[in-house]
Amino acid sequence: MAIQTDPGLVPYQILDAGGNLVGKMPGISAERMLSLYRSMQVGRVFSNKIIALQRQGRATTFGSLVGQEATAVGLAAPMQPQDWLATSYREIASLIVKGVPIPTLAYSFRGFTPENWPAETHCLPVQIVIGTQMLHAVGLAMAAKIAGDPAVAVGVCGDGATSEGDFNEALNFAGVFQAPVVLVVQNNGWAISVPRSKQSAASTFAARGEGFGVPARLVDGNDILAVYDTMSKAIENARAGNGPTLVETLTYRIGAHTTADDPTRYRDAAEVEAWRARDPIARFQKFLIARDLLAEQRVQQLIEEVEEEINEAVRIAESMPPMAPDSFFDYVAATLSPRQQAQRADLLRYINQVIQ
Amino acid sequence: MQMTMIEALNSALALELERDRRVVVFGEDIGANGGVFRVTEHLQNKFGEERVFDTPLAESGIIGTSIGMAIYGLRPIVEIQFAGFLFVCMNQLVSQAARIRFRSAGAYTCPLVVRAPYGGGVRTPELHSDSLEAVFLQTPGFKIVVPSNPYDAKGLLASAVEDPDPVLFLENIKLYRSFRAETPTEHYSIPLGKANVVQEGTDVSIFAYGAMVNVALEAAKQAQQETGTSVEVIDLRTVWPLDEDAIAASVEKTGRAIIVHEAPRAGGIGAEITAVINERCFYSLLKPIGRVTGYDTPYPVPGQEDYYLPTPAKVMTALREIMEL
Numbered sequence: 141m142a143i144q145t146d147p148g149l150v151p152y153q154i155l156d157a158g159g160n161l162v163g164k165m166p167g168i169s170a171e172r173m174l175s176l177y178r179s180m181q182v183g184r185v186f187s188n189k190i191i192a193l194q195r196q197g198r199a200t201t202f203g204s205l206v207g208q209e210a211t212a213v214g215l216a217a218p219m220q221p222q223d224w225l226a227t228s229y230r231e232i233a234s235l236i237v238k239g240v241p242i243p244t245l246a247y248s249f250r251g252f253t254p255e256n257w258p259a260e261t262h263c264l265p266v267q268i269v270i271g272t273q274m275l276h277a278v279g280l281a282m283a284a285k286i287a288g289d290p291a292v293a294v295g296v297c298g299d300g301a302t303s304e305g306d307f308n309e310a311l312n313f314a315g316v317f318q319a320p321v322v323l324v325v326q327n328n329g330w331a332i333s334v335p336r337s338k339q340s341a342a343s344t345f346a347a348r349g350e351g352f353g354v355p356a357r358l359v360d361g362n363d364i365l366a367v368y369d370t371m372s373k374a375i376e377n378a379r380a381g382n383g384p385t386l387v388e389t390l391t392y393r394i395g396a397h398t399t400a401d402d403p404t405r406y407r408d409a410a411e412v413e414a415w416r417a418r419d420p421i422a423r424f425q426k427f428l429i430a431r432d433l434l435a436e437q438r439v440q441q442l443i444e445e446v447e448e449e450i451n452e453a454v455r456i457a458e459s460m461p462p463m464a465p466d467s468f469f470d471y472v473a474a475t476l477s478p479r480q481q482a483q484r485a486d487l488l489r490y491i492n493q494v495i496q
Numbered sequence: 497m498q499m500t501m502i503e504a505l506n507s508a509l510a511l512e513l514e515r516d517r518r519v520v521v522f523g524e525d526i527g528a529n530g531g532v533f534r535v536t537e538h539l540q541n542k543f544g545e546e547r548v549f550d551t552p553l554a555e556s557g558i559i560g561t562s563i564g565m566a567i568y569g570l571r572p573i574v575e576i577q578f579a580g581f582l583f584v585c586m587n588q589l590v591s592q593a594a595r596i597r598f599r600s601a602g603a604y605t606c607p608l609v610v611r612a613p614y615g616g617g618v619r620t621p622e623l624h625s626d627s628l629e630a631v632f633l634q635t636p637g638f639k640i641v642v643p644s645n646p647y648d649a650k651g652l653l654a655s656a657v658e659d660p661d662p663v664l665f666l667e668n669i670k671l672y673r674s675f676r677a678e679t680p681t682e683h684y685s686i687p688l689g690k691a692n693v694v695q696e697g698t699d700v701s702i703f704a705y706g707a708m709v710n711v712a713l714e715a716a717k718q719a720q721q722e723t724g725t726s727v728e729v730i731d732l733r734t735v736w737p738l739d740e741d742a743i744a745a746s747v748e749k750t751g752r753a754i755i756v757h758e759a760p761r762a763g764g765i766g767a768e769i770t771a772v773i774n775e776r777c778f779y780s781l782l783k784p785i786g787r788v789t790g791y792d793t794p795y796p797v798p799g800q801e802d803y804y805l806p807t808p809a810k811v812m813t814a815l816r817e818i819m820e821l
């Protein structure tokens with residue numbers, strides 16, 4: 141699918157699809173760039189690993205991250221520890237960058253709720269109900285403003301999510317309250333089987349910012365430097381008290397929607413191939429190699445290191461004990477009602493007497 | 497023909513589209529993809545994009561526009577991809593679809609069918625397994641239908657489409673492909689509001705719907721074999737309004753009742769059935785009514801859901817208690 145743009149709203153690029161510098165380099169160290177590159181590899185390897193585990197019956201449903209690593213990493217990397225992140229299921233790599241341990245995430249894909257979620261990373265658990273997290277991000281940002289804290293919130297959703305009321309209400313609240321929030325739309329071309337063109341008759345989602353009085357940026361979402369630069373500026377702008385920004389990143393979901401999806405039913409292989417040629421990792425890799433920041437021989441070795449890291453994380457996750465069968469009672473509310481306590485006792489009797 | 501529930505529903509939708517020009521089918525991913533469970537497979541090809549189409553990702557948008565279409569005279573059959581996302585369109589469902597007739601004193605009506613997959617045991621992400629039927633009990637104006645097998649699914653869907661008022665049609669995900677049953681290829685209908693006695697018995701009545709009918713039948717079989725208890729199993733088919741006559745007739749015969757549903761217990765169908773029994777046949781009761789249900793917690797994650805759901809063993813425990821065995 142062609143990238144749709146408004147006249148005058150051209151996607152911001154620093155690296156073109158061939159990895160050539162076509163924009164102004166952001167102020168970023170070589171070390172930082174290598175760390176972004178590595179995080180993108182971590183995202184891809186993690187995604188492929190969980191999908192492989194799912195096929196073996198060792199993981200639950202999982203949505204592929206492949207092709208969207210530049211957006212996921214680039215949006216989280218400029219965030220500070222006190223900043224809040226509210227994402228969908230598609231931004232696991234963002235959570236990793238923000239500090240959520242990989243074994244914790246891997247454990248969640250075993251079908252359990254991690255009982256040691258690192259609250260200090262200020263990452264909300266992934267949101268399944270499409271679009272709702274965008275309002276939470278705005279609320280977190282409004283709270284930071286009310287408290288007078290130098291914290292910013294980032295909310296991320298997909299192109300499909302822009303059709304939900306919550307998304308539009310989030311933009312409106314962000315604008316009206318000048319919340320220190322950055323709302324990111326990862327436009328990956330598809331919402332399961334529904335193409336981008338059927339979500340909105342407007343040519344960009346970024347254009348919606350204007351209707352809500354929120355400045356908007358349209359970015360090449362497969363260009364890590366462009367995403368990083370845009371997000372750094374939007375986040376610091378919010379922190380400085382200058383209000384929200386809407387960011388649309390143009391990217392593509394190379395894989396199936398989830399392990400339960402068969403994309404051959406609704407999209408052309410040719411379209412996927414065209415987007416493979418704009419692979420975000422390959423693009424950045426070319427750039428790093430051309431600049432002598434990364435040695436070509438190092439690439440394979442680095443991927444193997446990342447694979448070992450992910451395998452080790454999965455080993456840790458698989459060696460963690462399963463949740464206690466009745467622990468779902470623990471988190472309903474601060475205290476259980478007598479009736480819930482009785483139900484829990486019933487369940488424990490069933491487990492001890494009947495199924496063991 | 498032997499059909500899965502998916503095939504039976506697909507056949508019902510195709511027949512309705514064929515029979516009635518007013519029928520339109522829409523929702524998320526129901527066109528080229530044929531629905532995430534393939535219930536609408538091939539319908540877009542057969543009937544065209546004018547009548548079978550994908551919408552933007554907006555549940556409130558889907559229900560809100562379907563209300564407009566229904567008022568205009570169409571017969572929309574819309575899909576909410578998972579029942580858990582009915583929460584996103586509660587305003588349109590509860591304060592709008594269910595009240596059009598009421599608000600206009602009958603000048604306008606809302607003959608709308610909202611299909612939604614629900615139910616646990618299939619290792620889904622959050623809010624993909626929740627049973628929401630009880631949430632709608634306090635929404636006068638809606639009927640709630642929950643089929644337990646392919647034959648019923650097809651016949652009940654036909655009646656839902658013909659019904660002059662909005663119908664919430666909940667399809668159990670686990671039943672979608674778990675078995676085939678003999679199902680006519682031609683059109684037929686099964687009346688709404690009528691329960692079905694799937695197994696007659698004399699000692700105790702079990703009321704169930706959706707996937708819990710088979711759970712009840714399994715427990716009934718075990719009870720018969722192990723304790724000689726004769727269990728009557730009643731499939732409610734329509735959970736709202738309840739077939740109160742069928743409930744009372746059965747309890748008057750057996751004197752004992754157990755209700756099984758996977759939705760949470762509080763304020764559920766089980767509570768309503770208990771009240772009906774209390775009102776209609778209290779003096780026939782030999783023992784307190786039993787409920788085997790989901791717990792009063794959110795639906796748990798895949799790694800714990802097997803503990804949450806009613807099982808034949810849980811129903812057996814209730815049967816032993818009520819039969820004093």
Ligand SMILES: Cc1ncc(C[n+]2csc(CCOP(=O)(O)OP(=O)(O)O)c2C)c(N)n1
Pocket residue numbers: 228230268269270297298299300301302328330331332393397524553555577581584
């Ligand atoms: C409110 C709601 N409706 C429907 C779904 C089912 N669903 C899950 S993902 C998805 C598509 C999301 O598309 P998009 O927002 O573009 O995000 P992407 O998956 O492409 O990252 C749908 C319809 C859901 N999870 N929540």
Ligand SMILES: [Mg+2]
Pocket residue numbers: 298299300326327328329330331332
């Ligand atoms: Mg998308």
